Amino acid sequence: MSVAAKGAPLLSRVVGYSVAIANNAGNIIRDIMKKGELGIVEKESAQDLQTEADRAAQRSIITALQKYFPKSTIIGEEGEEEVKDLSGQVFDPTADSSVSGITCPSHLTSVAEEELVIWVDPLDGTAEYTQAHECRISGHLGVCKTLGVSCESLLDHVTVLIGIASGGKAVGGVIHQPYYNYQNPGSKLGRTIWGIVGGSVGGMPLTAPPDGKLIVTTTRSHSSSTVNDAIAALSPTEVLRVGGAGHKVMMLLEGKAHVYVFASPGCKKWDTCAPQAVLEAAGGVLSDIQGKVIPYHASAPHRNSTGVLASAAGQDHQAFLTKIPQHVKDNLKA
Ligand SMILES: Nc1ncnc2c1ncn2[C@@H]1O[C@H](COP(=O)(O)O)[C@@H](O)[C@H]1OP(=O)(O)O
Numbered sequence: 187m188s189v190a191a192k193g194a195p196l197l198s199r200v201v202g203y204s205v206a207i208a209n210n211a212g213n214i215i216r217d218i219m220k221k222g223e224l225g226i227v228e229k230e231s232a233q234d235l236q237t238e239a240d241r242a243a244q245r246s247i248i249t250a251l252q253k254y255f256p257k258s259t260i261i262g263e264e265g266e267e268e269v270k271d272l273s274g275q276v277f278d279p280t281a282d283s284s285v286s287g288i289t290c291p292s293h294l295t296s297v298a299e300e301e302l303v304i305w306v307d308p309l310d311g312t313a314e315y316t317q318a319h320e321c322r323i324s325g326h327l328g329v330c331k332t333l334g335v336s337c338e339s340l341l342d343h344v345t346v347l348i349g350i351a352s353g354g355k356a357v358g359g360v361i362h363q364p365y366y367n368y369q370n371p372g373s374k375l376g377r378t379i380w381g382i383v384g385g386s387v388g389g390m391p392l393t394a395p396p397d398g399k400l401i402v403t404t405t406r407s408h409s410s411s412t413v414n415d416a417i418a419a420l421s422p423t424e425v426l427r428v429g430g431a432g433h434k435v436m437m438l439l440e441g442k443a444h445v446y447v448f449a450s451p452g453c454k455k456w457d458t459c460a461p462q463a464v465l466e467a468a469g470g471v472l473s474d475i476q477g478k479v480i481p482y483h484a485s486a487p488h489r490n491s492t493g494v495l496a497s498a499a500g501q502d503h504q505a506f507l508t509k510i511p512q513h514v515k516d517n518l519k520a
């Protein structure tokens with residue numbers, strides 16, 4: 187049933203429209219990279235940047251969500267300021283009926299618009315987006331001397347995150363990856379995965395991580411001794427240091443890693459709401475580093491000060507939590 191169909195549960199429509207809205211934001215992100223004027227500003231620190239792509243993507247996402255779901259509460263990473271200047275254009279997601287098969291569990295079919303809190307990260311992986319740009323303008327080709335990897339390879343760490351919460355819980359999510367398939371020039375770029383907890387997941391095949399290994403994925407740009415102590419405590423066979431919360435959860439979903447651990451207060455609610463909903467719709471688990479449920483009601487503090495631990499479906503989340511040393515848990519205070 188197309189999500190636009192009358193009678194589709196509200197949550198299904200919000201997820202379905204959010205897929206189209208996130209795809210449109212992906213076009214904006216790619217266009218700004220192509221133009222090359224990123225308009226980079228520093229927020230809380232040099233590790234906390236904001237570009238014109240973050241701002242323009244947020245404007246397009248939030249104005250569309252406000253138009254079609256005016257009674258919901260919408261919270262974007264880049265704050266109120268970045269939504270104001272309107273060229274009058276509001277993206278219309280209703281024309282896109284590419285998404286079908288969104289099923290909503292019975293306990294969520296009657297969720298009202300006023301109950302929804304939508305957490306928006308218009309561009310997750312800003313550090314990687316800006317780094318790839320820096321490399322491009324400095325003429326790096328192939329493997330970048332500073333990074334040790336190809337600059338382009340950072341681009342698919344970027345995702346657009348639209349997370350939907352009801353009753354303080356992550357219930358629906360959309361993760362769009364604008365640079366998916368960048369390795370194949372000329373091919374269609376981008377993919378979008380979506381899910382409703384207790385309902386369906388769609389947009390990419392789900393694969394279990396390999397047996398006999400323990401692949402941990404974690405930050406590449408916001409590390410600390412506490413972050414590294416938590417990783418070591420899991421005794422991984424491999425550590426994949428990549429950017430983006432959405433990107434790392436996608437790795438759990440496509441079998442590239444068993445667990446994502448980030449023992450840092452750096453992530454916010456907009457980084458984890460959408461990934462958590464999609465991961466849990468697929469049978470995985472996402473909690474804070476103590477194993478506590480992350481709250482997503484409108485008045486919840488934006489910062490996830492007690493870190494993130496996410497496990498792929500079929501993994502023993504509790505066993506990972508038990509291995510996290512007490513000093514790491516003590517360092518991350520609510
Ligand atoms: N210290 C920090 N300052 C600002 N944002 C952070 C910090 N640590 C993590 N984040 C956000 O959490 C995401 C996941 O962290 P990491 O990429 O290091 O694994 C980042 O992409 C960034 O989101 P964003 O890029 O949307 O600002």
Ligand SMILES: [Mg+2]
Nearest residue numbers: 234235263312
């Ligand atoms: Mg940011």
Ligand SMILES: [Mg+2]
Nearest residue numbers: 307310311457
């Ligand atoms: Mg983010």
Ligand SMILES: [Mg+2]
Nearest residue numbers: 263307309310
């Ligand atoms: Mg962001």
